[in-house]
Amino acid sequence: MLTILFDGIAYGMLLFILAVGLSVTMGLMNFINLAHGAFAMAGGYLTVVLMQRFGVPFLICLPLAFLATGFLGAIMERSLYRPMYAKPHLDQVLFSIGLAFMSVSAIDYFMGSQQQIMQLPDMLKGRTEIWDGALGMGHYRLFIIAICAALTLALQYVLAKTTFGSRLRASVDDSRVAAGLGINVNSVFAITFAVGSGLAGLGGALGAEVLGLDPTFPLKFMVYFLIVVAVGGTSSITGPLLAALLLGIADVAGKYYVPKLGAFIVYSLMLLILLWRPQGLFVRKGGH
Amino acid sequence: MQAESHQRLQSSLLQPARWKWAEFLFWGLVFLAPWFLPSHALMVNEMAIVALFALSLDLVLGYAGIVSLGHAAFLGFGAYSAALFAKHIMPDPLVGLCFAMVTTSCLGALCALTILRGSDLTRLMVTLGMALILLELANKLDWLTGGSDGLQGVLMGPLLGRFEFDLMGQTAATYSLTILFTSFFFVRHWVHSPLGATVKAVRDNRLRAMAIGINVNARLAVVYGAAACLAGAAGALMAQTTGFASLDVFALDRSADVMLMLVIGGVGWLYGGVLGAVAFKLMHDVIAGITPQYWTFWIGLFLVVLVLVGRERLLKPWTWWRS
Numbered sequence: 001m002l003t004i005l006f007d008g009i010a011y012g013m014l015l016f017i018l019a020v021g022l023s024v025t026m027g028l029m030n031f032i033n034l035a036h037g038a039f040a041m042a043g044g045y046l047t048v049v050l051m052q053r054f055g056v057p058f059l060i061c062l063p064l065a066f067l068a069t070g071f072l073g074a075i076m077e078r079s080l081y082r083p084m085y086a087k088p089h090l091d092q093v094l095f096s097i098g099l100a101f102m103s104v105s106a107i108d109y110f111m112g113s114q115q116q117i118m119q120l121p122d123m124l125k126g127r128t129e130i131w132d133g134a135l136g137m138g139h140y141r142l143f144i145i146a147i148c149a150a151l152t153l154a155l156q157y158v159l160a161k162t163t164f165g166s167r168l169r170a171s172v173d174d175s176r177v178a179a180g181l182g183i184n185v186n187s188v189f190a191i192t193f194a195v196g197s198g199l200a201g202l203g204g205a206l207g208a209e210v211l212g213l214d215p216t217f218p219l220k221f222m223v224y225f226l227i228v229v230a231v232g233g234t235s236s237i238t239g240p241l242l243a244a245l246l247l248g249i250a251d252v253a254g255k256y257y258v259p260k261l262g263a264f265i266v267y268s269l270m271l272l273i274l275l276w277r278p279q280g281l282f283v284r285k286g287g288h
Numbered sequence: 289m290q291a292e293s294h295q296r297l298q299s300s301l302l303q304p305a306r307w308k309w310a311e312f313l314f315w316g317l318v319f320l321a322p323w324f325l326p327s328h329a330l331m332v333n334e335m336a337i338v339a340l341f342a343l344s345l346d347l348v349l350g351y352a353g354i355v356s357l358g359h360a361a362f363l364g365f366g367a368y369s370a371a372l373f374a375k376h377i378m379p380d381p382l383v384g385l386c387f388a389m390v391t392t393s394c395l396g397a398l399c400a401l402t403i404l405r406g407s408d409l410t411r412l413m414v415t416l417g418m419a420l421i422l423l424e425l426a427n428k429l430d431w432l433t434g435g436s437d438g439l440q441g442v443l444m445g446p447l448l449g450r451f452e453f454d455l456m457g458q459t460a461a462t463y464s465l466t467i468l469f470t471s472f473f474f475v476r477h478w479v480h481s482p483l484g485a486t487v488k489a490v491r492d493n494r495l496r497a498m499a500i501g502i503n504v505n506a507r508l509a510v511v512y513g514a515a516a517c518l519a520g521a522a523g524a525l526m527a528q529t530t531g532f533a534s535l536d537v538f539a540l541d542r543s544a545d546v547m548l549m550l551v552i553g554g555v556g557w558l559y560g561g562v563l564g565a566v567a568f569k570l571m572h573d574v575i576a577g578i579t580p581q582y583w584t585f586w587i588g589l590f591l592v593v594l595v596l597v598g599r600e601r602l603l604k605p606w607t608w609w610r611s
Binding site: 084102105 | 412583
């Protein structure tokens with residue numbers, strides 16, 4: 001019981017790190033980006049290649065995955081994404097799903113379609129059981145929770161306390177007024193997009209072991225990221241965090257207790273929540 | 289004088305609703321296709337089915353302005369309804385088709401409740417979610433649907449009690465084309481009717497449409513139900529002419545492909561779906577002949593370029609490098 005809760009929390013934290021960039025960019029530019037999972041996949045594959053071909057230790061791969069995908073995100077934002085902001089949602093959906101399709105086939109071509117296996121360092125293997133086995137904690141999951149919690153706190157700090165954070169919040173609330181006050185909304189957005197992609201890449205690298213990594217990753221998890229964003233709302237990061245935890249726990253518990261129903265529970269839950277509250281569960285009053 | 293200008297106004301308003309000679313020519317050629325190209329009859333059949341599916345999405349996307357990423361839900365539901373009906377109740381294709389259309393209309397009416405509120409993102413999610421839920425159901429209810437093996441052993445009776453479905457696919461192609469044309473005829477009539485005009489008004493500006501007394505929710509529900517019915521018909525044709533229904537009818541690729549077809553042909557234009565389906569199938573045939581495995585890469589590239597260039601400019605190459 002507690003073990004399931006623990007696994008669910010680890011899974012949820014991971015989903016949050018993967019989806020938080022999507023949530024912020026969607027709130028900022030009202031841009032529907034279905035290719036977000038491609039950045040996560042890029043991070044995951046980068047880690048696998050670095051570890052297998054070049055023998056780079058896992059812990060060094062993680063920041064590398066963050067930097068590389070963040071850089072990739074910055075380039076893509078500058079070159080491809082920027083003309084898309086003013087276009088209708090249909091165009092954005094077509095464009096980003098096209099990117100996702102391309103990334104799936106490209107990875108399939110270069111890396112093959114098989115599932116990639118991640119060799120974890122020894123210190124992260126094994127599990128600890130306390131309270132007579134009532135709570136079994138895999139060390140790697142503990143590691144995921146620790147990293148994701150630290151990142152969440154850091155994000156919250158940046159958003160709440162720094163100048164950049166207040167600029168970002170102002171741009172999310174009303175980008176036109178923010179631009180009128182002299183905030184360079186474009187550069188705020190470029191930085192946010194890059195950091196969001198980087199976090200997705202880091203999440204992909206961390207999650208390759210838990211979520212599995214194969215070329216269909218962007219399409220398979222696109223739905224989960226979108227659920228986090230749609231249910232959590234796009235106006236804060238607490239919303240997506242709670243939504244991701246809810247989704248993670250519901251998914252793990254559902255698969256454990258009623259394996260026959262599979263992902264059915266998660267999708268139905270999402271449908272019901274969105275019917276009940278079309279703008280998401282956690283909408284901040286005063287935002288838009 | 290006034291009567292004359294009134295008449296002129298009326299005829300100019302009715303102009304788009306008239307059938308033009310080019311349209312007669314087009315449909316005439318379409319119906320001759322399976323007989324003049326007997327070796328491609330199966331492909332004509334597929335094209336007719338996806339064209340019907342694209343027509344259905346056009347109602348939702350082009351005329352009602354709802355971005356749906358889960359339209360395959362209705363296609364799949366229609367396919368499974370028709371296949372199960374043929375297997376357990378009655379092998380007659382037309383009765384099965386009617387049955388599938390009625391059941392998917394009911395599903396569409398139910399789903400219409402989910403798309404009335406919220407932003408584009410919310411709608412995207414609920415339509416996608418619906419398709420995923422049906423996919424999961426079809427996967428898990430394996431005693432009924434055959435699970436991931438698909439529903440096999442569907443034997444269809446002869447059409448109208450006389451024409452057997454042959455391996456060449458000429459009967460199938462003519463059957464699908466007839467259903468496509470009938471649906472097209474009704475939809476064409478419908479979009480030029482006052483009801484169709486109010487739906488377009490809702491798409492263009494929901495607030496103003498509401499202000500002039502259009503019942504927005506009722507209009508959207510009607511369009512969604514009708515579109516679901518057509519998609520269900522497409523699914524039923526698919527199941528009946530192949531004698532098979534499998535889980536991939538619900539897949540995301542289907543919903544994305546049909547959206548691409550519609551965009552190639554032009555959104556909000558009835559022939560857009562039909563021509564887009566033909567172009568898409570031809571393109572699929574050519575590219576898949578060259579690289580069967582990486583076909584999605586080229587589709588993705590095509591989508592990206594299409595949107596970057598601007599989809600309304602696709603058929604006008606001379607405007608590409610002007611901004």
